[in-house]
Amino acid sequence: MVAAVSFQNVSRHFGAVRAVDDISLTIAEGEFFAMLGPSGSGKTTCLRLIAGFDQPTSGHIEIFGETAEGVPPYRRNVNTVFQDYALFPHMRVLDNVAYGLRVKGVDKVERHRQAREALGLVKLGGMEMRRPAELSGGQRQRVALARALVNRPKVLLLDEPLGALDLKLREQMQVELKALQQQLGITFVFVTHDQGEALSMADRVAIFNEGKLVQVGAPRQIYENPHTRFVADFVGSSNLLDPEFSARYCGRRGWTSLRPENIRLGPRGIHTADGRRLDGRNPEGMITSVLYQGPVTRISVDVDGTTINVALPTSDVSVKAGEIVTLSWAPRALQKLEEA
Amino acid sequence: MSDATVAAATVERTAGGPLRRLSDYFYTHPRVFLGILLGPPLVWLGLIYIGSLFALLAQSFFHLDDFSGLIVYEPTLATYAELLAPANLDIIVRTVTMAALVTVAAAIIAFPIAYFAARYARGRWKAFFYLGVMLPLWSSYLVRVYAWKLILAKEGILTWLFAELHLGWLLDAILALPVIGGPSLSISYIGTFLVFLYIWLPFMILPVQASLERVPASLVEASADLGARPRQTFWAVILPLALPGIVAGSIFTFSLTLGDYIIPQIVGTSRLFIGQAVYAQQGTAGNIPLAAAFTVVPIVIMGIYLTIARKLGAFDAL
Numbered sequence: 001m002v003a004a005v006s007f008q009n010v011s012r013h014f015g016a017v018r019a020v021d022d023i024s025l026t027i028a029e030g031e032f033f034a035m036l037g038p039s040g041s042g043k044t045t046c047l048r049l050i051a052g053f054d055q056p057t058s059g060h061i062e063i064f065g066e067t068a069e070g071v072p073p074y075r076r077n078v079n080t081v082f083q084d085y086a087l088f089p090h091m092r093v094l095d096n097v098a099y100g101l102r103v104k105g106v107d108k109v110e111r112h113r114q115a116r117e118a119l120g121l122v123k124l125g126g127m128e129m130r131r132p133a134e135l136s137g138g139q140r141q142r143v144a145l146a147r148a149l150v151n152r153p154k155v156l157l158l159d160e161p162l163g164a165l166d167l168k169l170r171e172q173m174q175v176e177l178k179a180l181q182q183q184l185g186i187t188f189v190f191v192t193h194d195q196g197e198a199l200s201m202a203d204r205v206a207i208f209n210e211g212k213l214v215q216v217g218a219p220r221q222i223y224e225n226p227h228t229r230f231v232a233d234f235v236g237s238s239n240l241l242d243p244e245f246s247a248r249y250c251g252r253r254g255w256t257s258l259r260p261e262n263i264r265l266g267p268r269g270i271h272t273a274d275g276r277r278l279d280g281r282n283p284e285g286m287i288t289s290v291l292y293q294g295p296v297t298r299i300s301v302d303v304d305g306t307t308i309n310v311a312l313p314t315s316d317v318s319v320k321a322g323e324i325v326t327l328s329w330a331p332r333a334l335q336k337l338e339e340a
Numbered sequence: 341m342s343d344a345t346v347a348a349a350t351v352e353r354t355a356g357g358p359l360r361r362l363s364d365y366f367y368t369h370p371r372v373f374l375g376i377l378l379g380p381p382l383v384w385l386g387l388i389y390i391g392s393l394f395a396l397l398a399q400s401f402f403h404l405d406d407f408s409g410l411i412v413y414e415p416t417l418a419t420y421a422e423l424l425a426p427a428n429l430d431i432i433v434r435t436v437t438m439a440a441l442v443t444v445a446a447a448i449i450a451f452p453i454a455y456f457a458a459r460y461a462r463g464r465w466k467a468f469f470y471l472g473v474m475l476p477l478w479s480s481y482l483v484r485v486y487a488w489k490l491i492l493a494k495e496g497i498l499t500w501l502f503a504e505l506h507l508g509w510l511l512d513a514i515l516a517l518p519v520i521g522g523p524s525l526s527i528s529y530i531g532t533f534l535v536f537l538y539i540w541l542p543f544m545i546l547p548v549q550a551s552l553e554r555v556p557a558s559l560v561e562a563s564a565d566l567g568a569r570p571r572q573t574f575w576a577v578i579l580p581l582a583l584p585g586i587v588a589g590s591i592f593t594f595s596l597t598l599g600d601y602i603i604p605q606i607v608g609t610s611r612l613f614i615g616q617a618v619y620a621q622q623g624t625a626g627n628i629p630l631a632a633a634f635t636v637v638p639i640v641i642m643g644i645y646l647t648i649a650r651k652l653g654a655f656d657a658l
Contacts, residue, residue, distance in 0.1 A: 053561050073564040087563035090580045100566035103576070151566065 010059030021211035036206030079148035232257035264334035400632035437596035458552035492525035532608035544589035551585025
């Protein structure tokens with residue numbers, strides 16, 4: 001099967017800045033692919049390279065097997081939902097959505113019919129005659145989505161589309177976007193700096209840092225087997241245990257990642273949650289803070305000067321700051337990290 | 341510490357000197373402050389500015405007695421009828437045509453400059469742009485017009501340049517054109533047109549640049565993304581969004597050309613423009629009513645122009 005998008009050793013340099021540095025990746029047809037990374041990590045530049053707004057300094061890009069370099073955006077069957085939505089302020093909603101069909105020469109009746117259909121798809125029927133300025137943020141986002149989808153793109157690019165929405169709306173749109181993608185079967189490439197969004201929606205997640213692709217994989221794989229300290233720390237939160245700590249308490253070499261929710265606390269002297277004894281290996285430490293966060297409570301424990309974060313279901317928490325506790329975890333919760 | 345002393349420390353009721361009490365008063369009564377701020381400019385605008393304009397316009401409803409040369413202070417439309425006499429109508433048509441051509445040419449020349457400044461110029465280039473556009477406005481208007489007279493004169497640099505390029509025949513051919521030609525560029529409508537265009541161009545560039553500055557780059561990208569070729573993007577997105585700026589600029593270039601009386605006097609033929617007619621009528625001819633009637637013409641034309649622009653949706657994007 002031909003890949004929807006493939007990057008072969010693609011770089012994009014702006015002077016001395018390596019915005020995208022030697023990236024190779026393949027996005028399968030029909031996949032919901034998330035590009036996740038902090039700002040300035042190169043994920044948006046990658047999206048712009050696929051859309052055609054920017055050209056790679058070196059390397060090769062293919063979209064459905066066809067070379068993309070030198071092809072302007074208006075000759076690519078790829079559409080974008082912009083971060084600021086980029087709706088045309090002087091056009092009504094219907095004309096915004098019909099714009100792509102209009103420039104392709106589709107007659108008025110037909111393009112309005114398809115635009116109404118696309119607006120129905122994003123649940124915006126009845127808003128056709130409004131201007132973008134008269135819509136709420138969530139509605140504008142839907143118009144931007146309809147405007148892209150009406151062209152039946154082979155790849156839909158979404159640049160932080162939910163960033164400007166409030167939390168409730170964002171969660172609702174996550175569900176809707178995922179459902180829409182499954183319904184239409186279009187390849188979605190989704191750029192975000194919100195790891196929760198990437199993990200919950202994507203089939204596969206690519207983690208970017210400083211212009212490089214750090215790790216690609218299914219959300220669960222990324223979360224449970226982070227390869228580097230950066231991934232372990234950026235996706236979710238994690239205790240990054242230095243080589244000394246790892247050797248002493250985990251019996252591992254090098255850096256180790258340990259998720260806060262995989263740690264259990266017990267009274268001093270009793271060494272494991274499930275009753276096994278680990279021969280004095282289990283660390284003891286003093287609780288320095290207890291933060292209530294609704295369903296979970298975050299507890300910081302100071303172990304030999306290293307702060308270990310623990311997340312426990314609030315119903316299980318009976319400790320207070322200042323108490324000395326024993327920490328325990330299952331060996332499989334430990335994840336060895338490649339990079340020092 | 342008791343509650344009372346805490347309250348006294350947080351809400352300091354007794355203010356210091358009268359100045360501080362005054363600013364407290366203005367802060368809590370913003371409308372009074374606004375009134376004081378707006379009062380003087382409103383008096384200026386209402387009485388001195390608009391008032392004197394209306395006093396002038398009122399003059400247009402009187403008329404000059406041909407025999408005595410005195411103004412008859414009785415309401416009449418006779419002066420407006422005089423305006424429609426062939427000689428005066430000629431002046432109006434000539435001026436409006438010139439103003440329209442200058443405006444169109446200014447818009448065409450200004451757009452690419454403004455587009456470059458708004459979209460691409462950064463830092464040093466932006467400063468260079470502003471300096472380049474504004475610098476001519478800081479030097480005397482008369483000096484610049486006279487400089488153009490020298491450039492356009494028969495012995496001037498343009499004639500010399502055409503001759504050097506062996507294009508003297510082209511210049512002669514242009515000057516041989518009926519109506520717009522003449523004995524030399526400085527004594528032709530082409531010359532008047534060029535100088536008008538030069539002098540008013542900054543007034544077109546700046547508003548167009550300001551309007552383009554407000555068009556987000558993502559709109560242009562979105563248009564391309566949706567399949568529009570650059571030309572389609574220009575007509576469907578960039579131009580409609582720049583239109584308020586172009587209209588604002590054209591108000592300047594159009595009305596300034598309609599009213600100017602110095603440029604056509606220095607560069608061009610001896611045929612009059614509205615500004616010159618007003619100058620002659622209120623001065624040497626002493627016919628204030630006709631001068632006033634002439635000044636009504638640009639106001640009416642601008643009114644019509646703005647109404648049409650509004651109907652065409654030029655202000656929809658505002």
